[in-house]
Amino acid sequence: MDFAPHTDDDLAAMLAAIGKSDLADLYRHIPESLRVRGALNLPPGRSEDEVLGALARHAAANTPDTVCFAGGGAYDHYVPAVVGAVISRGELLTSYTPYQPEVSQGMLQALFEYQTVISELTGLPVSNASLYDGGSAVAEAVSMACVATRRNKVVLSAALDAPSRQIVRTYGHPLGREVAVVDHDDRGTTPAGQVADDVAAVVIAQPNSLGVVEDVRAQAEAAHAAGAKLIVKLEPTAVGLLATPGSQGADLVIGEGQPLGQGLSYGGPSFGFLACTHDQVRRLPGRVVGQTVDRRGTRGYVMTLRAREQDIRRERATSNICTNQTLCAVAALVYVTWLGPQGLRELAAACLSRARHAAARLTRVDGVELAVSGPFLKEFALRLQGVDPHAVVGGLLDAGYLIGPVVPDGPTAGAVMVAVTERRTAAEVEGLAEALADVLRTQRRELVAAAGPAAGPAAGGESA
């Protein structure tokens, strides 16, 4: 089964036109020892109906129909129907990178509009046309800072999410890049201490991986005093309430685009965004769209600054990026346009109110407290005393609630993240709190049983 339209007559006529006897003849010039003989060990082709049946069985083996309080860079925000309506249009969905601008004005203009939106959200004047994801965007920003400063050492906040820190190490390792991590304090914020003068960049997240709002202005001053760049990984809905990192002195603002109309889809595809100050524009990785005019003077758009890119510059390119996440960037543009400025503010405010309510309710469960004391928006870290946090997450999953991720390292290791979007109701928070109390009771009972009669009294229940 394939999607080729050829009839037997078509095949015969076309093979005759090129002087071949059959389809196999097209491969006969390849050494015979290399050609596949016989059938591949793959399943037989199936009808569309059968394929979708098989896929539906796989999908049903997942259990996503839990109430989602999970965070860690991906959030269960509502994705309006209009997003899907736009990005499923075949003219956009089935186009390639806009190498031919005259027949790609739709995508190019959308990317120009996307760049403008990212510029507004980050508070920096220049955005590229998207990166793979938030994690690789951190690594690309670090590379830009290292080239700009001619330094090869970066300082990462421990409250920058662990995957991003790992990606910075993966990208930096072959280039001999030194990576240092600075712990956060009891508030969950990164201390804005003195930065050494061999540091290319300090990287923090806003809000950070514990959900806590950082003092970007103080971080920028500390970094700049050492001639280093400040890179901020921004959760983009936060600027519905917070000042933009660019307005506070950040040199590079990157982030994970998932919260902007992307859905969850197990974390991909979404996109990474990257914005910077004017002076760094020629070091940008990836595609950049610029406005120009045609021969008649009509406004139009093209990919520009192409001399940075791999197909022109080859090994001297600023990055190897070619295909990235364009359609996801367009989805974000549609979503942000759907929100508008007031919608973004209402979204961020709704998340704040619901998260504060949830935090107050959940910390009334015995043995549950906030892991850090700093101010948070939609996501916070809970310390669950005396239990295995992964077992609690598993127990809650059985009860129909998803929380997490568990903080993997650093001073808050073992805390569990809880994120509360505009979709989470008071009743769902109540349900989570009761389920959490149950799971903790069960966990502690098992721990006590395992420890034997000498162990202390079983804790549990609610103090409220």
Next chain:
Amino acid sequence: MPLMGDRLAAEPTVFERSRPGRRSATMPALDVAAVDPAEALPGVELAEAPPRLPEMGELDLLRHFTRLSHRNHGIDVGFYPLGSCSMKYNPRLAEVAAALPGFRQLHPWAPDAAAQGTLALLADLERWLCELTGLRAATFQPAAGAHGELTGLLLIRAYHSDRGDARRTIIVPDSAHGTNPASAAMSGYDVVTVPSGDGGLVDVDKLEDLVDESTAGLMLTNPNTLGLFELEIERIAAILHRVGALLYYDGANFNAIAGQVRPGDMGFDVVHLNVHKTFATPHGGGGPGAGPVVVSQRLAPYLPAPVVVRHDDGTWAWDADRPKSIGRLHGFHGNAAVLIRAYSYLLFHGGDGLQTMSAKAVLNANYVASKVSDVLPLGYGQHQPMHEFVATGKGLKAHGVRVTDLCKRLIDLGYHPPTNYFPLIVDEALMVEPTETESQETLDDFVAALRQIVAEAASDPQLLHDAPQTTPVTRLDEGRAGRELVLRWHPRSG
């Protein structure tokens, strides 16, 4: 105004369409106490005003993007013979599959117990990609082909350094995709270029001279970017392996050989596959794609962590305990929903379907080449092309016409132009990849259009210089875009 509207009329930016106070978004009613941000966030610098986002009603929003879509060419609109990109039909069954709630609603940090369906699917996909490539293990983190290249080169680097063997150089042919040398540089390697010989294949004698103990590996596309199969690939592999170097397969052209020839059998150690090419996941105007990397047994220990494993009880899990891993390359698990589309595509085709798919892709390319090569000769005509061919338009120069002009004229005749000026080793290169999903009539029409334009180049070259005329904009001033750098909308830039 005609009922259909004027598809060439300028569409203002979304910001110019914006009116203060208009909106589309609705929020669920708040059923908890409203928190005052200033009180809840003491000492935090709040925004004085929200970001200046566009303000639109939902119908105007949808019309804006619908009008933008009218100004864009996609495979759904018409023939798209863009060489090296495999612009084939993107089956909608894959879109339906990826949108199933069980996939769409799955949070990336859901415990493995909640993701058993997706993990089992990825394990199947890994097995199938191993079968298709003749290799042993895969990672799904890379989000695109170039991301896969970086991953693959880091694997090669980790392999050598684990053996205490510091190697400095990666060899790439002069016909290679630009991503190859760029990825090698990002991986800390010096790039050495090996020239192509007279037939358009790697000059194996020159390669032999270049390879030594400092060579970490060779990156190769096979068929190469001229669309030609590297017939001496076994000798090439032997030359590299003799000094302990590895072979990297750039899967951009895998559509030519899927199910027919396997990179592992040719001696390659690591492969990236562009699922948005060979397995027809939509390219979306420049992504999202996915670039899974498949490796031989000796590179498996270094794969990005975590990897999918099966426990003794039959359940699937992510295993992050990989001491030799090169680390992470993606913040979550890669472009999972793109991989689900690729899985659907493979399941539909089956092994025999993939074999007819690739063979018909090669047939279509050779058919078009045979019908135009008298007026647009192959850049290297000694060997049979595979799924694409590279012609040269240098003959048009006699009329003062460049391949750019031919391409722009093709637009007026309803076609997306082929890749042009690549590979760099062919003068006035025109790289045509029809793919297998195009009918003979479409190919015949395209051939007629090319022949018409070549005739027009002699009879009316100005027609080509003035093209395109049927598009919303004529040729754009790219120099001005680069000088003035208007990279976002400003209230007065319109």
